[in-house]
């Protein structure tokens with residue numbers, strides 16, 4: 001007898017998944033394979049026994065919660081994700097818990113964008129198929145839902161048929177309910193204001209120390225910064241801020257200098273990146289300004305250019321899940337083959353994520 005408790009069921013759940021006596025627990029699924037093994041969560045491709053639909057199950061082990069991810073973070077992830085309904089955001093179909101796990105039943109994407117970093121992608125493919133839809137999703141998040149994602153990076157963007165969808169709301173925050181002050185995200189994609197916001201000082205009873213200065217909060221602009229890093233990564237194959245040590249990387253992010261970009265990157269793309277990677281939060285572009293940037297508006301106006309010649313970067317820290325033999329079709333469709341049947345070894349999937357408690 002399962003001890004599971006349903007936490008959420010989407011009103012827009014696919015009809016095949018609905019029935020009067022529907023139970024939400026791990027027994028109702030067949031586990032096909034694990035595709036990710038993180039600090040506190042695991043991601044599985046599952047088969048729903050009732051409908052034969054393939055879905056994704058994100059599983060948090062309760063015994064592992066506390067150090068990096070707390071129970072409240074998981075509940076916040078469910079609370080934020082359940083409100084989202086957008087064509088460029090992966091859907092949360094249901095959530096349940098039992099004595100050992102919190103489980104999120106998710107729409108299945110083909111793979112994340114990490115594997116695409118190895119390839120030379122035409123600029124208008126990047127704008128049309130990745131950045132434009134991402135800006136739409138993030139504008140919806142910020143303006144309609146008051147949510148900051150806080151972890152935009154290739155690993156959290158999935159391609160689903162012909163489009164991309166934003167995923168992983170594990171670090172998201174509703175900024176109308178909470179002040180965003182916690183340093184969190186992935187260092188390589190983290191905005192400078194996150195790095196300089198000082199940790200809160202608490203006494204043992206959880207009350208701030210009498211003389212501690214209230215921590216400065218940051219804003220939706222942290223997502224704009226991450227989009228700038230992402231654009232740079234997709235165009236050049238590597239993130240702009242990287243140095244040997246953690247400290248060096250932090251310093252390089254906080255230096256108020258324009259990053260250098262190779263000549264293979266067009267002036268419009270450079271300007272887009274520089275507008276997003278502006279140190280001053282108030283001078284940094286808004287999502288609306290990025291949507292109206294000539295690089296984005298001009299994208300559909302020009303046709304496929306010859307591939308840009310960039311040197312192949314070797315900075316990837318995770319093995320691609322994508323079959324090397326596949327090609328991006330010239331018609332710009334983002335239809336890529338399904339996940340390769342052989343899952344890579346988990347050791348090769350080092351996460352770039354950095355979380356602060």
Ligand SMILES: Nc1ncnc2c1ncn2[C@@H]1O[C@H](COP(=O)(O)OP(=O)(O)OP(=O)(O)O)[C@@H](O)[C@H]1O
Pocket residue numbers: 035036037038039040041042043056058090106107108109110111112155156158167168169170351353
């Ligand atoms: N709906 C999905 N469809 C296909 N693949 C997915 C889906 N959700 C997640 N993945 C894959 O699993 C990876 C990890 O998932 P996710 O980003 O949600 O976990 P995480 O919160 O980053 O994990 P942790 O913080 O424990 O490292 C993603 O980078 C992606 O490759």
Ligand SMILES: [Mg+2]
Pocket residue numbers: 155156168
């Ligand atoms: Mg993630």
